Amino acid sequence: MLVIESWAVDDGTAVGVVVETLRVRIGEGQLETWLAGSSGRKLAFVTNAERAMVVLMDGDDDAGEHAIDPGAEGSSAGFVLSNGQYDEYPDADTVPIEEAFRIVDHIVNRGSWPADVCWAVDR
Numbered sequence: 001m002l003v004i005e006s007w008a009v010d011d012g013t014a015v016g017v018v019v020e021t022l023r024v025r026i027g028e029g030q031l032e033t034w035l036a037g038s039s040g041r042k043l044a045f046v047t048n049a050e051r052a053m054v055v056l057m058d059g060d061d062d063a064g065e066h067a068i069d070p071g072a073e074g075s076s077a078g079f080v081l082s083n084g085q086y087d088e089y090p091d092a093d094t095v096p097i098e099e100a101f102r103i104v105d106h107i108v109n110r111g112s113w114p115a116d117v118c119w120a121v122d123r
Contacts, residue, residue, distance in 0.1 A: 007043070007108050010034035018108045019101045032082045035108070045104055046087075048078030052100035053089055055122075056107060063122040067095045067103050070118055093120075 007015045015021050015035060025033050026049060035043040042064075044055040057064030072091035079087040095103065099117075106114040113119055 004109075005041070005111055006038040007035045010036050010042075015108065019105050022101060022104065030082070031078075031080045035104075043104065043107060045100065046079050046081065047097055047100065048076055048080075050078075050097055051076050051089075051091065051094040052097050053079065053094045054100050054103050056113070056119075065113075065119045065121045065123070066093065067100065067113075068092055068118045068120050069095045069099075 007018065009015060009021065009025075010033075013021075018035070022033055022045060026047060031047050031049070033045045035045070037043065040059045042055075042057040042059065042062075044053070044057070046053045054067040055064050056066075069092055072094075075088050075090045076094065077086070077088040079089060081087065094100075103114060103117055106112070106117075
């Protein structure tokens, strides 16, 4: 029997529809969201409301892997972390926000990266 991993926002808030959860948090000004999986995996979503960095880790000490946009050029600023840090990332290391929503939804609901998504291993 296939067991689907359950996910919650790292503060313990249950995740219903993950994309809706992310949209609400962004609307509240929370541009960084960490999801914790029941298997110990972590999923980070950091956005500037136009692009997002999506990082999937096997646990707290894992550097993980992140979604990439290989054809993208330039960089984008405005990624504000919960500790107040203001980051800028190369666009090749982030994806458009709607694509990020699709990726996160797929990981949460199917347990893996979508087959058509590129990602870089940071381990």
